[in-house]
Amino acid sequence: MTDHSRAPDTPAAANFVRDLVAADIQAGTFGGRVQTRFPPEPNGYLHIGHAKAICVDFGIAEEFGGICKLRFDDTNPETEETEYVDAIVDDVRWLGFEPGEPVYASDYFEQLYQWAEHLISTGFAYVDDQDADTISAQRGGYGKPGIESPHRDRDAAESLDLFRRMRAGEFPDGAYVLRAKADMQHDNMQLRDPIMYRIRHEHHHRTGDAWVLYPTYDWAHGQSDAIEGVTHSLCSLEFDSHRALYDWYLEHLPLPGDQPRQTEFARLELTHTITSKRKLRQLIADGVVDGWDDPRLPTLRALRRRGYPASAIREFCEFIGVAKTNSRHQIELLEWFIRNQLNHTAQRRMAVLRPIKLVVTNWPAGHVETMKLQNNPENDADGTRDVQFTGELWIEADDFMADPTPKYYRLTPGTEVRLRGAFFVKCTGYETDMLGNVTEVHCTYDPDTRGGNSPEGRKVKATIHWVSTAHAVDVQVALYERLFSAEVPGDRTGDPFDDLNRESKTVLTGKAESALASVAFGQVVQFERLGYFAADDVESGLFHRTVGLKDEWANVQKRSK
RNA sequence: UGGGGUGUGGUGUAACUGGCAACACAGCAGAUUCUGGAUCUGUUAUUCAAGGUUCGAUUCCUUGCACCCCAACCA
Numbered sequence: 001m002t003d004h005s006r007a008p009d010t011p012a013a014a015n016f017v018r019d020l021v022a023a024d025i026q027a028g029t030f031g032g033r034v035q036t037r038f039p040p041e042p043n044g045y046l047h048i049g050h051a052k053a054i055c056v057d058f059g060i061a062e063e064f065g066g067i068c069k070l071r072f073d074d075t076n077p078e079t080e081e082t083e084y085v086d087a088i089v090d091d092v093r094w095l096g097f098e099p100g101e102p103v104y105a106s107d108y109f110e111q112l113y114q115w116a117e118h119l120i121s122t123g124f125a126y127v128d129d130q131d132a133d134t135i136s137a138q139r140g141g142y143g144k145p146g147i148e149s150p151h152r153d154r155d156a157a158e159s160l161d162l163f164r165r166m167r168a169g170e171f172p173d174g175a176y177v178l179r180a181k182a183d184m185q186h187d188n189m190q191l192r193d194p195i196m197y198r199i200r201h202e203h204h205h206r207t208g209d210a211w212v213l214y215p216t217y218d219w220a221h222g223q224s225d226a227i228e229g230v231t232h233s234l235c236s237l238e239f240d241s242h243r244a245l246y247d248w249y250l251e252h253l254p255l256p257g258d259q260p261r262q263t264e265f266a267r268l269e270l271t272h273t274i275t276s277k278r279k280l281r282q283l284i285a286d287g288v289v290d291g292w293d294d295p296r297l298p299t300l301r302a303l304r305r306r307g308y309p310a311s312a313i314r315e316f317c318e319f320i321g322v323a324k325t326n327s328r329h330q331i332e333l334l335e336w337f338i339r340n341q342l343n344h345t346a347q348r349r350m351a352v353l354r355p356i357k358l359v360v361t362n363w364p365a366g367h368v369e370t371m372k373l374q375n376n377p378e379n380d381a382d383g384t385r386d387v388q389f390t391g392e393l394w395i396e397a398d399d400f401m402a403d404p405t406p407k408y409y410r411l412t413p414g415t416e417v418r419l420r421g422a423f424f425v426k427c428t429g430y431e432t433d434m435l436g437n438v439t440e441v442h443c444t445y446d447p448d449t450r451g452g453n454s455p456e457g458r459k460v461k462a463t464i465h466w467v468s469t470a471h472a473v474d475v476q477v478a479l480y481e482r483l484f485s486a487e488v489p490g491d492r493t494g495d496p497f498d499d500l501n502r503e504s505k506t507v508l509t510g511k512a513e514s515a516l517a518s519v520a521f522g523q524v525v526q527f528e529r530l531g532y533f534a535a536d537d538v539e540s541g542l543f544h545r546t547v548g549l550k551d552e553w554a555n556v557q558k559r560s561k
Numbered sequence: 562u563g564g565g566g567u568g569u570g571g572u573g574u575a576a577c578u579g580g581c582a583a584c585a586c587a588g589c590a591g592a593u594u595c596u597g598g599a600u601c602u603g604u605u606a607u608u609c610a611a612g613g614u615u616c617g618a619u620u621c622c623u624u625g626c627a628c629c630c631c632a633a634c635c636a
Contacts, residue, residue, distance in 0.1 A: 140563095173634090195633085199634085327574090343599060420595065451595090462596095463594095526596085
């Protein structure tokens, strides 16, 4: 992989996870071994937040010569589907990590079951037949101790019998649960006899109808880690209070090897973005966006379609580091990494999004000239391309002002600008419609400036892009703004949807140089002076704006207000 | 209400056993430029608060404050 970017050189930036793993290796913990896992639940698509987790999980393993497995946390048959499994594998690979053969928590259902019997036999688990509400009420509250279940001291033999019959499918959903016998008085609510198994007569995406008994996350996770030989189980901050339970289970089991250790770090949040799967699902259900790969979404599929390079996302994730502070990164920083990368890799093309006609009045009628333009000034190896120039061109509507404001230095009556890679032209006049809108601009060109330079060194303040009307091809361009106008969606009212930007997508039909017709699906090019645009990977002639160029002129305008 | 976690410029992340608070983005000013892009130079701005220990505290101690997480048979 060639790295064209100029990302800041931050080899192995310090972070506490890295320090911790390094210290473990130093101390010989786990025999110097490092193994992590990335454990998504296959109930939705991966998003930018997962990208960070993937980079941390796979990255740490890679860095220390360990391994990282992609493990599906498929303990809840109600919401999980194979469709998501495939998409997740695909997304991980796209991001640049090799998931290998994925593993599944459901691979361990039998072992988990055997361990559950072990816990019952040793007096650390029991079958309870109270309903969810009762159990919840008995759990007590913050500062209030819990009440022990009347079935807590049920005979191990009786629990075992019940548990086996639960497995055999003798009982309906919710009739019984298996609970850990921990401590109903514990300050940490997680330890107040948590549920290990619930009965669900549901079809599981992998085990089919083999089970009606399904383990909860807490009961499955640490044990799966132990079975696989995970050493460092890295997860997000909200599992902090689960760590005690994670350890509790492991300490009460005859483990095949070292006891894995859980470490929590802050998940990635971005300004103007939501990552809640539920809310993302709602955006789609409500028709606010067009699907899981709508380029306005933070899903990996959407970002990919929008033209975000995977390597730029990885660099961003590496750069923001790993900490325990709840934080929200400015999306502008992510965009900086995207631009920084694309600036070096994306070929340049000219496209006019809001065209007005420019007539070169002294151009020989019918004459066509072929100009050679550089494909990427940042990379000579990309070579040049031919672009046809004629006396009738499309230029961008905002590149002309009949009545210029201060500091505007594009085309205005009497001024001269450069048409990129072609000629200097001087504006001689313009026409308007009855409403006063400019319909056509007139100019003369200087034949001595062919290629874009004046032989006597005359300077020009601006360079604008253009397309010959006779050679232009139509392009559909989708411009995207932030989906949420607020930095923290929902900060004001509690409901992120109150901050929805209903005009986040604008589709225009623009005029582009003919070379654009041959852009491959998925390829990202820079429309000169406008931004980076990704050719849709299905719909021909459709371009998604990946990200705009930094716009100093917009800044100037804002300041003058 | 009990427990746990976290507080460093506008944002995010660093600072080895206590020794000039740094890096990036953003901002501002300038140079340069065939993209008002890129590049280059300069620059503004930071240790939650109050005490204490110390020659010296982001770091150690005490007290307080703020924010986040935990009472699903979700993960």
